[in-house]
Amino acid sequence: MAVLTDIFGRKLDYLRISLTDKCNLRCLYCMPKEGVKRLSHAEILTLEEIERLAEIMVGLGIQKIRLTGGEPLIRKSILELVGSLREIPDLKELSLTTNGTLLGEYAEKLKEAGLDAVNLSLDSLQPDRFLRLTGEDMFREVRMGIEACQKAKLHLKLNCVPIIGINDEEIEAIAAFAQETGVTVRFIELMPLGCGALFTGLDGKEILRRLENKYGSSKRLDPCGPAGEQDILTGPAELYTFEHYTGTVGLIRPLSHQFCDRCNRLRLTAEGYLKLCLQYEDGLDLRKPLRSGLTDEGIAELIRENVKRKPAAHQFQKAVQRDHIEERKMVQIGG
Numbered sequence: 001m002a003v004l005t006d007i008f009g010r011k012l013d014y015l016r017i018s019l020t021d022k023c024n025l026r027c028l029y030c031m032p033k034e035g036v037k038r039l040s041h042a043e044i045l046t047l048e049e050i051e052r053l054a055e056i057m058v059g060l061g062i063q064k065i066r067l068t069g070g071e072p073l074i075r076k077s078i079l080e081l082v083g084s085l086r087e088i089p090d091l092k093e094l095s096l097t098t099n100g101t102l103l104g105e106y107a108e109k110l111k112e113a114g115l116d117a118v119n120l121s122l123d124s125l126q127p128d129r130f131l132r133l134t135g136e137d138m139f140r141e142v143r144m145g146i147e148a149c150q151k152a153k154l155h156l157k158l159n160c161v162p163i164i165g166i167n168d169e170e171i172e173a174i175a176a177f178a179q180e181t182g183v184t185v186r187f188i189e190l191m192p193l194g195c196g197a198l199f200t201g202l203d204g205k206e207i208l209r210r211l212e213n214k215y216g217s218s219k220r221l222d223p224c225g226p227a228g229e230q231d232i233l234t235g236p237a238e239l240y241t242f243e244h245y246t247g248t249v250g251l252i253r254p255l256s257h258q259f260c261d262r263c264n265r266l267r268l269t270a271e272g273y274l275k276l277c278l279q280y281e282d283g284l285d286l287r288k289p290l291r292s293g294l295t296d297e298g299i300a301e302l303i304r305e306n307v308k309r310k311p312a313a314h315q316f317q318k319a320v321q322r323d324h325i326e327e328r329k330m331v332q333i334g335g
Contacts, residue, residue, distance in 0.1 A: 004061035006310040013063040014265040019075040021270050025099050026135030029196040045272045047077055049290050051084050056300050064093040073102040079113045086114025101138045103145025107152040117155035124167050158185040162202035172214045179247050186237050186250035204253035216243025260313035276310040
């Protein structure tokens with residue numbers, strides 16, 4: 001099997017594909033209240049173009065693909081896309097990140113189409129706070145989506161971004177909800193990108209302290225599989241068990257415990273821009289060569305050469321030149 005690496009020897013085997021810059025929610029740290037300038041229909045990659053790029057990149061060494069947005073379930077014909085991607089040889093995992101509002105309708109169909117796993121963003125269990133965070137009164141729909149996902153036997157994880165003064169007091173309640181429903185929750189440090197820079201996220205150390213106060217002493221699990229390599233299903237999450245907690249809790253700490261030295265991911269935006277790092281705008285426009293008639297091997301060579309420019313690390317906590325910083329909002333990049 002082919003291996004795609006950068007100049008630092010990091011194996012790049014994880015691709016996040018944004019299907020759309022549209023979303024039916026307006027989460028505080030993702031999209032401004034006034035929205036963003038939307039891509040035109042012609043600017044967004046077609047499903048056929050997405051499938052072609054996915055095949056090329058799996059051929060280069062990508063093993064895991066995650067579909068994101070915006071809200072990916074808004075994209076028309078997503079079930080057909082999932083079915084096509086699932087047929088790509090050597091693709092080990094196909095997953096999706098969603099806000100959960102449409103899962104009630106799609107969960108069973110996604111499972112039948114070949115989807116393996118779902119990450120669902122859930123930052124509050126209180127309907128009024130959910131409304132404040134997301135701009136929409138759709139907490140009931142999200143709960144229905146969780147139930148539908150479990151009924152369909154899709155592997156489900158909950159993602160929560162604790163923000164000081166907004167939802168950080170719900171950490172224990174969300175962990176309890178995950179325990180009751182039998183799923184893993186992952187608490188993620190807020191990235192100061194786009195609208196996220198307007199808020200202060202809770203440090204992972206404090207998250208762990210609060211969980212230990214509630215559930216007793218913690219034990220960190222070994223993230224490596226039998227071969228000694230990090231499990232592709234685990235990714236950057238540190239997994240913990242607690243003395244009085246059934247199941248596991250994940251912490252993703254891109255700021256306090258930077259894991260750039262083992263970053264294995266690339267991002268493809270809805271308009272076909274291959275991003276090498278979340279913080280920086282540097283990358284590769286793949287839409288133009290796709291539509292200019294370049295062969296698959298020609299596109300593959302462009303990708304091989306450009307991933308060598310992947311930065312050694314993000315520097316969110318340091319002063320860096322503004323002309324290299326990504327100005328797009330998370331909804332425009334892809335979660």
